[in-house]
Amino acid sequence: MTRRWCTTAARRGLGGTAALALAALLTVLPPASAAAADSGSGYAFAPDAPTVTGATGSTDAVSLQPGTTYRSTLPDKGSRYFRLELAADTTAYVPVTAVPPADATVSASDGIEVSIEDANGTACDYDTARFGAGLSPRPVTAVGRREAGKALCKDAGTYYVVVERAVSGSTTTSPGSWDLEIAPVTEPALTEAGASTAPGTWNSASPEPLTSAPRRRTAGAGFATATPLDQGVWQTGITPGQTLYYAVPVGWGQQLHATVDLGSTSGDSRGYVSAALNLSLYNPVRGYVDDVSLGYDGTQKSSSLDPLPPVAYANRYATGGTESSVRFAGAYYLVVHLTGQTADTFGKGPYGVTLRVRVDGTPNSGPAYAGSPVPKGVFDVSSARGGLGGAAGDDDTAMRALAAGGIGTGTALLLVLGGWTLTARRAQMRANAQKPTA
Template sequence: MMRRTAWRWAGGHRSLRRPRCPRAAAVLAVVAGAVLCAAGVLPSGSAVAAGTPGGSAYDFAHGDRDVAGARSTTDAAPLEPGRTYRSSITQGAKLSYRLELDDVTTTAYVPVTLVPPANATVTASDGIRVSLQDADGAPCSYASARIGAGLSPRPVTALGMRETGKTLCQKPGSYYLLVERLDATGSGNAASSGAWDLELAPVVEPRPEKAGATEAPEVWNSASPEALAGEPERRGGGAGFATARGLEQGVWQTGIEPGQTLFYKVPVDWGQQLYATAELGSSSSDGGYVNGALDLAVHNPVRGHVDDVARGYTGSQTTATISPLPPVEYRNRYAVAEDVRGMRFAGFYYLVVHLSAKTADTFGKGPYGLTLRVRVSGSAHPGPGYAGRAAQHKLFEVTRQDRQAAAAGAAGESVGGDPAMKAVAVAGLGTGTALLILLGVWAVVARRRAGAQIRVSAQKPTA
């Protein structure tokens, strides 16, 4: 497993002269670090994976904790809801992790993202299987995620759950997350048979303050709206859930290279519907076909899979459109269909776009033009009202700061109320604007420091 490397100001050299204004220098270093991280200059928990062109980094969450999966539940390491973890899994392995959960007052979610190396040989059935079990071995949930028809290594996510109101898994105590890597027999090279990275992000959802309907809505607007028109705005994507770029309703454009996966996030409030379309531009090369070349997926605020669609590519423009999703409602969780069940709470919904690495063999290395059309319709209304706070602050609601972050194209899982993430949000302003802010902070702090020194000198007794 690759480890996060420490970063030091000025390349880590300690021989530089001590600045005259250490406080100003410290602030400058912090702000500069945020700016450079936002611009993609600094490493931030990255791993060589199928996330971005040329096998560059999949962005793990800042502050991920390393955790080793155990071969037996007896030795399973604990996971704390509200934190993110980084682990790894070898070919054919089954690993266990442990959570301590209360009684039926909370629903627990444990998304697990598998990150294959960019040079791994994969089949459509390769991927990950996740289950959550109670102390007696009774299964609470099963889920799996596979590479798919594009035959291209990419991050895939499966979700383990312990839900309230079920027959099983309602007792407090130890629960075990079982993670199994799925590999087709005989497929693979050194990268395929080695350890692949995992990211785990457990969270809990409190129960509602008041009991509500326990049946899924039977009627909702399932008609496809007219496609959004207008001049597209440029907005690059992130390389992981942790650095997903914010989007609001509109038409957005960027470039995507074969093997690249782009992550975006859209705030969707209670009562609102999300519509999304990804358009891959035409190629200058003619002839040929790549199966499942363009993949567009929707994940909910706990990274749970909602829906996805894949389209083949012949060199002519092609479009992947998510089928109309229901309005976000708490009682959607009681539905049978996964795409309805997944729209169960307000918050950031993730759009994940992947272009198969095999596109390069037939049509060239690119980049290829990518256009996203995102619509959020419907009037927002108050949510069910939770009896307690979620493990991640404001995870199941849409705040004013969330909407501002989406408009600015900020990266990060949560901006509202978090000063560190607000610093990272300068990515949406552009690097030049961010550097001007940095210089302004330096000037203000330096002036204050100088003024303080003058006041101290004035108070000293004269000889």
């Protein structure tokens, strides 16, 4: 599409500069599917993600390529298999986000389980994600891992990603399939062996909360469309059942701190909703790091994630899951969900949400990898910041208005082309005026 526009512009005399500018605009403006959430679930899947069908057994498992994000479905019963080809020294992470319909009924123990198995059926690792006490259907993400250098699954060859529903035993859970988003990532080995133990000490004290003036920042509706945040105080609105996605670039050696505030209601409703608001943190491969929930009685509430260690490769050797997850630099995702039950007690909203985001420490160069991760730049802060569209500016900036939906892509292009046409006509008139008369 971009190439066709450039060629047409050049043929019609807009000039090289105008054609290049138009191509740049088309690159900045996201496809409609990237800016808008999926109409059935509220989740924004990665734009242009190919759809694959999970097999009921390993024999017919379709191959997944690291660096490509896929869509699939998961039935309410039975496992689904996908295939990976891995080198002996490659660590693989396969995050799977399950998205139930917005009107589904779920129990606290409902969710998904993801594992990676070798050709002999040995489980390298498994991870489970559940909806929790909020009893609200929302996107949940679990990550299967195959870590190079471990006693199990150490050989090169074929591996299988197995996805299934977590068994809850609940009779109230809605039947039917859930949508899936699968985004495999591979991590290369280091050029030389480093420390094999986690850092012994780090600053675990909670920092002073940020008190700067809040700025508005509309959230994304999925990992692929997460809105970037730098350090600061950010505000938005949220409605019951909605899930918000933000991404914070965190470099090697830096610490991330996050606090969430849920504002008071303006009505006279009384009551209490347990686990009304949930704030979850995920690492650059969408692996779970930590979360916190707020009970709500209509008055303002606030809570913070536990202090996290500075991002370091050696954190993977920590015994605690939270510390182990802070193992690489890149985009860390803050995901906010307001349970649908809030509407029954306090109304449909929207409710005010404030995020206080702090990134401490001076970034360092990090470890020396023997190759490139796939996708390239996933563990690089500059790539994360650029790929996420940059974190400068608020919702009232011109480009954000264009990109976020204030003006549609077609309308923006018409405005730009109209301006260029006027400029071209004026330039032609000046050129004609300067021509010598016969």
